Amino acid sequence: MYEIIGKKNLGEGINLYIISVPDIALKALPGQFIILRVNKNGERIPITLADSDKNNGTITILVQTLGKTTHLLSELNVGDSLADVVGPLGVPTEIEKFGTVVCVGGGFGIAAIYPIAKAMKSAGNNVISIIGARSKELLLMENEMRSASSEVLVATNDGSYGTKGIVTDVLRELIYDKKMQIDRVIAIGPVIMMKAVSDLTKEKSIKTTVSLNPIMIDGTGMCGACRVLVDKKTKFACVDGPDFDGHLVDFDNLMNRLKFYKEEEKASYECHMKQHHNI
Amino acid sequence: MDKTANTNKQNSLETKERLKIKKHEMQSQSPDERRSNFKEVPYGYSPEDAVEEAKRCIQCKRPYCIEGCPVNIDIPAFIKLIEEGDFLGAAKKIKETNALPAVCGRVCPQEDQCEKVCTIGKRKDTPSVAIGNLERFAADYESKYGDIRIEVNKRKDKKVAIVGGGPAGLTVAGDLCKMGYSVSIFEALHEIGGVLMYGIPEFRLPKEILSRELKVLEDMGVGIFTNEVIGKTITVDELLTERGYSAVFIGTGAGTPKFLNIPGEELNGVYSANEFLTRVNLMRAYNKSEFDTPIKCGKTLVVFGAGNTAMDAVRTGLRLGYDDAKIFYRRSRKEMTARLEEVHHAEEEGIKFEFLINPLRFIGDENHNVTAVECERMELGEPDESGRRRPIPIKGSEFISDINAAVIAIGTNVNPIVPSSTPGMNLNKWGYIIADEDTGKTTKKGVFAGGDIVTGAATVILAMGAGKKAAVAIDKYIETGIW
Ligand SMILES: Cc1cc2nc3c(=O)[nH]c(=O)nc-3n(C[C@H](O)[C@H](O)[C@H](O)COP(=O)(O)OP(=O)(O)OC[C@H]3O[C@@H](n4cnc5c(N)ncnc54)[C@H](O)[C@@H]3O)c2cc1C
Ligand SMILES: Cc1cc2nc3c(=O)[nH]c(=O)nc-3n(C[C@H](O)[C@H](O)[C@H](O)COP(=O)(O)OP(=O)(O)OC[C@H]3O[C@@H](n4cnc5c(N)ncnc54)[C@H](O)[C@@H]3O)c2cc1C
Ligand code: SF4
Numbered sequence: 001m002y003e004i005i006g007k008k009n010l011g012e013g014i015n016l017y018i019i020s021v022p023d024i025a026l027k028a029l030p031g032q033f034i035i036l037r038v039n040k041n042g043e044r045i046p047i048t049l050a051d052s053d054k055n056n057g058t059i060t061i062l063v064q065t066l067g068k069t070t071h072l073l074s075e076l077n078v079g080d081s082l083a084d085v086v087g088p089l090g091v092p093t094e095i096e097k098f099g100t101v102v103c104v105g106g107g108f109g110i111a112a113i114y115p116i117a118k119a120m121k122s123a124g125n126n127v128i129s130i131i132g133a134r135s136k137e138l139l140l141m142e143n144e145m146r147s148a149s150s151e152v153l154v155a156t157n158d159g160s161y162g163t164k165g166i167v168t169d170v171l172r173e174l175i176y177d178k179k180m181q182i183d184r185v186i187a188i189g190p191v192i193m194m195k196a197v198s199d200l201t202k203e204k205s206i207k208t209t210v211s212l213n214p215i216m217i218d219g220t221g222m223c224g225a226c227r228v229l230v231d232k233k234t235k236f237a238c239v240d241g242p243d244f245d246g247h248l249v250d251f252d253n254l255m256n257r258l259k260f261y262k263e264e265e266k267a268s269y270e271c272h273m274k275q276h277h278n279i
Numbered sequence: 280m281d282k283t284a285n286t287n288k289q290n291s292l293e294t295k296e297r298l299k300i301k302k303h304e305m306q307s308q309s310p311d312e313r314r315s316n317f318k319e320v321p322y323g324y325s326p327e328d329a330v331e332e333a334k335r336c337i338q339c340k341r342p343y344c345i346e347g348c349p350v351n352i353d354i355p356a357f358i359k360l361i362e363e364g365d366f367l368g369a370a371k372k373i374k375e376t377n378a379l380p381a382v383c384g385r386v387c388p389q390e391d392q393c394e395k396v397c398t399i400g401k402r403k404d405t406p407s408v409a410i411g412n413l414e415r416f417a418a419d420y421e422s423k424y425g426d427i428r429i430e431v432n433k434r435k436d437k438k439v440a441i442v443g444g445g446p447a448g449l450t451v452a453g454d455l456c457k458m459g460y461s462v463s464i465f466e467a468l469h470e471i472g473g474v475l476m477y478g479i480p481e482f483r484l485p486k487e488i489l490s491r492e493l494k495v496l497e498d499m500g501v502g503i504f505t506n507e508v509i510g511k512t513i514t515v516d517e518l519l520t521e522r523g524y525s526a527v528f529i530g531t532g533a534g535t536p537k538f539l540n541i542p543g544e545e546l547n548g549v550y551s552a553n554e555f556l557t558r559v560n561l562m563r564a565y566n567k568s569e570f571d572t573p574i575k576c577g578k579t580l581v582v583f584g585a586g587n588t589a590m591d592a593v594r595t596g597l598r599l600g601y602d603d604a605k606i607f608y609r610r611s612r613k614e615m616t617a618r619l620e621e622v623h624h625a626e627e628e629g630i631k632f633e634f635l636i637n638p639l640r641f642i643g644d645e646n647h648n649v650t651a652v653e654c655e656r657m658e659l660g661e662p663d664e665s666g667r668r669r670p671i672p673i674k675g676s677e678f679i680s681d682i683n684a685a686v687i688a689i690g691t692n693v694n695p696i697v698p699s700s701t702p703g704m705n706l707n708k709w710g711y712i713i714a715d716e717d718t719g720k721t722t723k724k725g726v727f728a729g730g731d732i733v734t735g736a737a738t739v740i741l742a743m744g745a746g747k748k749a750a751v752a753i754d755k756y757i758e759t760g761i762w
């Protein structure tokens with residue numbers, strides 16, 4: 001049913017997949033996600049759409065191998081099929097002509113921010129992208145990001161490429177040293193990064209959109225597992241989000257909720273590796 | 280009593296004799312045994328027990344039981360067939376009006392429906408005929424020994440789309456398919472069944488029974504498309520236009536959980552009933568060795584609420600291994616809405632019920648895991664809009680109770696995905712779809728709706744009843760073109 005028709009290893013346990021799902025490809029908009037199951041006893045995991053192609057009926061996702069489910073996925077190859085793919089879920093990112101838009105992406109967040117940068121550029125914005133990685137080789141989708149932005153700024157932890165440091169260092173420079181007039185910031189990446197970006201832009205009241213990634217099950221508003229606190233109110237990230245105003249999100253709560261099943265996830269991963277890979 | 284009884288010759292037993300027969304209870308797993316497994320609680324009747332129970336029915340001339348059943352099953356007729364030993368005939372009789380008898384026999388609140396108005400139940404010393412148990416028996420017997428294929432009329436060249444694979448949608452699908460329409464069910468989850476799949480646990484409705492009833496639909500030729508979120512993957516308007524469906528039925532249920540809106544609700548270990556039950560049922564988290572979705576276990580679980588959902592959650596908690604699984608309810612025992620049998624089973628299993636308790640806040644540890652709940656005690660005041668006495672807090676009665684998990688089972692709101700993506704379909708002030716009670720017609724041409732998405736959370740059989748009426752109306756609309 002949901003056949004993998006393309007796969008590429010991008011290093012550091014990150015794989016790109018192109019999957020054939022015409023109905024989803026037809027509808028997908030920047031900022032939306034899918035939920036997939038690798039096999040019929042598997043969990044449902046949410047993954048952001050990195051790209052879609054209406055003509056070929058395909059979607060592109062980038063997945064970082066973390067635990068059992070993403071590991072099982074990493075073992076699939078072109079020609080294999082996924083048990084389930086459902087979407088596109090969530091509210092698409094608000095795309096408008098804002099003026100200057102800064103897109104900040106870290107880790108697989110770069111994949112998620114790419115379609116947004118592309119759409120922001122088509123909407124007539126001056127798009128500046130800040131992307132980060134630990135080192136030069138690990139930087140994802142640089143070429144794609146360049147084509148979707150007027151300017152791409154890079155931060156690497158080891159200084160092997162671009163600014164030495166993290167994406168917020170680059171953003172701070174833009175805001176404080178270069179005194180750039182920024183109309184909107186979009187930040188997608190690890191929670192800690194989205195929090196840091198939001199803290200930074202709050203000082204200058206630059207409206208900032210973040211994409212939240214809580215634990216989900218159905219992705220249709222039925223279970224409430226994905227609830228997040230925004231402006232002290234309970235919101236369901238799968239139907240009210242995943243985009244929210246970064247200045248109103250309770251990031252600490254999100255980080256805590258993401259940790260809830262750590263032990264079970266670890267045990268399930270270890271058990272799988274022992275049974276199937278003798279490690 | 281003889282006046283209401285049918286004195287037909289075939290009725291070899293005198294009414295007097297019938298009234299003397301004692302009600303047959305179903306044999307069940309003992310409470311001690313079932314506390315730690317997910318297998319179904321009652322075993323069901325043996326053929327002998329079923330015949331004996333069937334003999335208790337006095338074949339009333341005016342069978343109130345039929346009026347008490349929302350889909351008007353010909354109850355005396357099927358019971359008579361059971362008495363005569365024609366179990367397959369009985370099942371066939373039921374299926375004339377109810378496509379999911381094995382489900383309804385198990386989950387209907389019979390004490391509020393067919394059995395509530397049963398003539399003999401109105402007498403002081405004779406409990407109602409166990410109509411639900413008999414229905415379940417006939418359906419289970421047929422599945423073992425019968426040929427459960429269903430005759431389907433000649434194909435019409437018209438297509439109908441059903442949104443949501445719960446009891447409402449399944450009923451419309453089955454009925455329209457029998458009439459010869461080409462029917463497709465679009466379901467958001469990876470399995471159909473609605474609440475029957477993700478909400479009601481295995482020990483009350485084994486998935487195998489559900490699959491069996493679903494397979495009948497598939498064999499009839501109903502097209503089943505899972506992983507299709509209508510309003511996202513495809514919209515209702517697209518179904519009616521680009522996809523060429525002549526009519527759409529919306530049966531998406533009342534699926535968004537309500538929360539208490541009290542401090543600490545975001546702590547880890549505080550679940551909605553839907554999340555807790557979906558992990559265990561749809562995702563099979565209770566079977567850790569084979570399925571990947573996790574669930575936690577601990578010492579104390581408290582469930583807030585007292586409907587079927589609350590009973591299912593608390594009994595699921597017990598089976599997962601919580602030492603202490605209990606119910607906190609803000610009203611009194613009398614106001615509980617769960618089926619009597621479930622409350623009874625829960626109590627047998629050792630579930631504790633505490634009444635007139637209202638939660639105020641959840642308390643967590645440094646890891647953000649819930650460790651306690653602060654509550655206050657209530658007393659009953661004047662009746663409210665629902666006619667139930669309103670609970671009011673007792674000053675100074677606050678207390679703290681240690682817990683490891685809490686499940687909130689206080690009801691649901693409308694899921695906005697379909698309503699908000701379907702222009703021209705009017706909603707009531709709570710956001711439920713406005714639909715005509717007799718036909719299911721919404722305010723949008725070609726679109727029908729029924730079940731929980733129209734009424735708010737109700738019952739399986741009411742959802743099916745709404746589906747039946749909608750199927751008739753959809754056929755009429757397509758045949759005549761008149762809206
Ligand atoms: C809206 C959204 C978009 C996402 N987009 C991407 C993406 O584009 N690429 C990518 O690599 N990852 C993405 N994620 C995260 C991805 O879903 C998790 O990495 C994945 O579920 C991990 O599963 P696992 O079994 O391999 O690891 P596990 O060991 O089970 O979990 C590792 C961590 O992932 C998180 N997680 C676990 N289960 C779930 C779940 N059911 N739902 C959400 N998070 C979970 C938890 O924080 C957990 O600690 C996204 C998450 C959300 C909510
Ligand atoms: C835990 C629990 C226990 C219960 N116990 C009983 C009981 O013992 N007896 C009883 O009579 N009743 C019981 N009920 C109530 C009963 O289950 C419901 O009234 C009944 O299921 C309603 O049927 P429905 O067809 O309207 O909707 P549902 O059963 O809710 O089914 C709706 C379906 O639509 C799907 N859907 C939703 N949105 C979309 C979309 N956008 N696109 C596609 N598909 C969509 C959902 O995934 C779901 O499968 C219980 C309910 C719960 C939650
Ligand atoms: S469907 Fe429900 S109400 Fe009707 S006869 Fe069966 S158990 Fe009774």
Ligand code: SF4
Nearest residue numbers: 336337339344397398
């Ligand atoms: S089930 Fe009860 S009401 Fe119905 S015919 Fe038999 S005795 Fe009469």
Ligand code: FES
Nearest residue numbers: 219221223224238
């Ligand atoms: S994932 Fe279930 S409500 Fe959002």
